[in-house]
Amino acid sequence: MSEKSQRSKPVLATVAALAGVSAPTVSKVINGRDDVAAGTRARVQEALERLGYESPVQRRSRSAGPAMVELVFDGINTQYSLEVLTGILDYASAEGVEIVLSSVTPRKLHNANHEEWAQRMVESGRKGLVLVTSEVTGKQLDSFKRRSIPVVVIDPLNPPHSGFVSVGATNWAGGKAATEHLIALGHERIAYLGGPEAAECSVARLHGYLAALMGHGIPARPGYALAGGFNQAFGASGAANLLALPEPPTAIFAGSDDIALGVLDEARRQNVRVPEDISLVGFDGTALAEQTLPRLTSVAQPLKEMGRAALRSVLRLAKGETLDSLHVELATELVVRDSTAVPPGP
Amino acid sequence: MSEKSQRSKPVLATVAALAGVSAPTVSKVINGRDDVAAGTRARVQEALERLGYESPVQRRSRSAGPAMVELVFDGINTQYSLEVLTGILDYASAEGVEIVLSSVTPRKLHNANHEEWAQRMVESGRKGLVLVTSEVTGKQLDSFKRRSIPVVVIDPLNPPHSGFVSVGATNWAGGKAATEHLIALGHERIAYLGGPEAAECSVARLHGYLAALMGHGIPARPGYALAGGFNQAFGASGAANLLALPEPPTAIFAGSDDIALGVLDEARRQNVRVPEDISLVGFDGTALAEQTLPRLTSVAQPLKEMGRAALRSVLRLAKGETLDSLHVELATELVVRDSTAVPPGP
DNA sequence: CTGAAAGCGCTTACAG
């Protein structure tokens, strides 16, 4: 009688006995319900792990096909997204993993029912989730954590306080490098046109910019640092505002290449020459930077590598491995092209 | 009481009632036991069929969750791919369908074992396959056809002789419109820089170009129609060849916006002004056309709509519906911007 | 939060 529980594959009741709880409680933990005390959940999860228990759903999904990872973009219609996507797809194909892709508006992502979403992912056997430039709350991540679905965020909009895993670039260092390049050319009136105030990566770039100014004893001027969207429209309107200042900047550091494109447009409209009248540095270093006229000096992000790294982390977590660090920043690199020069004479 | 069995998915007890036997007997039939009388077995089997009953094992193998469609790009690193992808993802999200994405080199696609591929798709419950700008042989398509997996090709490289379903744009009409626009401006020395000779869509554009010339009694000149890749590099080298002719063209019709970008680069290098010295028309009408200087006159393809249409066709085929036509062409539209003008005086 | 009790869908063991 007592031997039977040793060899055969563990059932829910065995787990319950080992954890010292009732079967319903184990059932709740397995199905990701939230009405279980943290301590109880921990004990049950340990018992589950020790016995190697698999729920019917898990058994069902384990049998079918190659591993699938879900990938969600907060809108894919940018060069940035395309390069991240390329990195992820290349690595996925090398690892024999399939990518289930969706592009979702930030609004929809925020309103989505994460409980249902996570449950659906378990049921269809997804190994993990990669989110790109998304805002995620701790509560939302909890829906996934409770079901042991690893989540990795690329360029998270909010700071990684909630203990989630994320991949980014050295935004602060990149912002500093861009600004120091301009300072080295002789500029002192340097403005920053960044992304949304809420976007962690943009804030880091802003602080890199401020650090460079401070390091060279250049005071930050009022009205010289503006926040908006990571898009061409904000680049144009921001540039218009900056050029209308009593003392307009001689150089603009744009928080993305798209923003820089808008600046180029506005400069052209006002017959302000780049780089003769005003210098311009972008951020991202996508293919776009090569195609503008003048070609854009830009801080390159290793977007493909960021995609690879995110997928690799998700797959490692799915295998139960632990990561060295919850947050990884890959190096940015300033690529000098034709949009920066010495400031115009007085 | 009696209504409840009508709507919900049938359980074993329902089958038993309909067959006039007990649940255990149905269980035996399902599990292939031999202790069931032939007549009883027949009645049970009929009831099973009529109710569409699925055993837990059957349910397990038929993949759970929302419908999935596989999407394969022949390289996604272009604006073209991005717009097609956007169209597909939007429609997928509206229909509650999930997209499994891969980007594959043409070589790998050609060498892939289509038998295994198709079998894998059946096993993981994929509803269909969308291929973008791929070359497909009848034999390969057969692997999918035998397994009733619908396949739709967007912009097939080979002509749709093999009876496969495809979605494209009115390439011939677009080529003709581009060329007639140039003729209307007064050009007679008009060259064509097209994509690969094997690409059906490029051939159609070439013939549209030739038709326009012929329609206006303008002879096609030797060396004026070149074939290469749909990329910037070919645009630059092709333009260099054309400009080196004893009688260089006064206008170039490029088979894609990427090709046109290369032409712009080469023109700039040679200090040939666009449109003053030479007019330029692109093809695709992606966001790129808006971002060049001068902004590019281009034949716009409805890429998002082509993506939508392809997915819609796959889903209809998967439901067993029939399509009105194996091949659909959506309308192209010439968008005149700043890269075309009257030819320079002699 | 927790678990006793009831229930669900299916299978097994066995009397007839």
Place this chain on the structure above:
DNA sequence: CTGAAAGCGCTTACAG
């Protein structure tokens, strides 16, 4: 052969 009865593994609804 057949099916009433018992049982299995899991989930649900709800009292405390």
